[in-house]
Amino acid sequence: MATSGQQQFRYTQTPSKVLHLRNLPWECIEEELVELCKPFGKIVNTKCNVGANHNQAFVEFADLNQAINMVSYYSSSSEPAQIRGKTVYIQYSNRHEIVNNKSPGDVPGNVLLVTIEGVEAGDVSIDVIHLVFSAFGFVHKIATFEKAAGFQALIQYSDSETASSAREALDGRSIPRYLLPEHVNQCHLRISYSAHTDLNIKFQSNRSRDYTNPSLPVNPTAMEGFVQPVVGPDGKKKEPESNVLLASIENAQYAVTVDALQMVFSAYGTVQKIAIFEKNGGTQALIQYPDIATAAVAKESLEGHCIYDGGYCKLHLTFSRHTDLNVKVSWLFKLELID
Template sequence: MSGQTQFRYTQTPSKVLHLRNLPWECGEEELIELCRPFGMIVNTMCGVGANRNQAFVEFADLNQAINMVSYYASSTEPAKIRGKTVYIQYSNRHEIVKNRSPGDVPGNVLLATIEGVDAGDVSIDVIHLVFSAFGFVHKIATFEKAAGFQALIQYGDVQTASTARDSLDGRSIPRYLLPSHVEECRLRLSYSAHTDLNIKFQSHRSRDYTNPYLPVNPTAMDGFLQPSVGPDGKKMEFESNVLLASIENMQFAITLDVLHTVFSTFGTVQKILIFEKNGGTQALIQYPDVPTAVAAKSALEGHCIYDGGYCLW
């Protein structure tokens, strides 16, 4: 046991046990699994201590806690979680009291405060990439508050959100996903009171990944689908099912029918939006999936609609 004493016999028995030397990110389920044979668990507190490798477990009855301590004190096999010896002692407290703020009440929507960056340093695509590692992300909304750049990330259930929170809280977004001028980007996560985000438009600030037919907000063109800057200073493009087409050398009128004819060659066109920006004509073309949009972009970019070099993409 590496010279450590698994039990301290001089402490006054309590129905709350203090467990030390836990594996990293030990969850409540693992604690309950260890303690359940000795009685009913009424409360737990995980992630305690500077290294977050300690926990408290409260039994329904004092004798149940004594039974657990007595069992492992006399056993030749120490208490273990994931093969790691767990050190058990009575706690000085007689119950676990959690003063929960609203951000500590588990929910399916996380509030992420992204420290060390400005709003334009971390794109919504990067946020989606990071949080998708733990399950399907339904919706994301980003905004700026006094606390800094923040985002709401919605999952389908509380368990997935809790896993993401426990895994990412206090961690940094990988450096290769950040612009070269950002030294560190730390995530601070809490639970939001929201249960279902109201996303009306797809834009560079909000996305609904469950609704491919949601319209793109024409007022949010600045930054929408714009690539982030990689560590090498070059722009990184993130693929999407919506293409932004800028039309140059426009000598003939470009109508919805013309655009539909051109872009339908590669698949079903769901929506088209034409607008003027900075004296030029641009259009948004929405496909049902990313591969179709990628194929159309690869085939059409730099080509002309009409012979003679007119209406260049």
């Protein structure tokens, strides 16, 4: 006989092979649900993070008796069902199968729709987004925008496999704290698949980037001051621009590698070549882009930027007189080519 209102509520439900789980830890993942339920039978479908607080889920067993066994076990057990130390309440669902578990946002595609919770537009730059998502493969395009759901971004990869690996790794996770402004405590990524397959990016700007087309024009009104004046504040003519930047690295307490520079500078466009060398006792580097416009954006954005937290490896950038680096791997020091 039922001994609590909760158990009585379970027993009054018509048995179903779909179970409704409540009071789950926030952002409970599918693997945790399966781990809890698999001792009772084969799980054929799940639906996680439902409800206003994203703390409910549905689990569908292959057979009705398997679901009944699980409800009966926990109804009579002195040990409640638990995930991450939280008691999970289990009851039969009114549904008899999980229909359309793969909603349009769950059908794999090469473009991800990312909702960044806990931030305002401008708190997370497009370069931070690029840095986070580039860890899983080459990002082709990014477009950011504001909707009723909050600050969102579309991230385009070359294929659905790459997009899927990024989604699986990042959905429900937070952007690293050191990449966020001081006033943002944390933010969470909600990631689904977009119906888009190829984003139409017309300009490089602080709201959109096409990393496959470095010759795409920069939108002067959208780069937040990236366009340099013809004449500097001292009245002197600005330095001649080039597609190659010369980076002087101050306070180089850590090794400056090609990979580190590639990660930093590729946020603004395709980096064709990188040469690292020692001069006058300091570390310098040449970074080649396909065009002047991309180099100018990178220069303006990265001047004074520190590669490592704590003020280490601070970048000071000027335009180089070079236009095409002749990088030979047999040279001394650390001259390397990025293909």
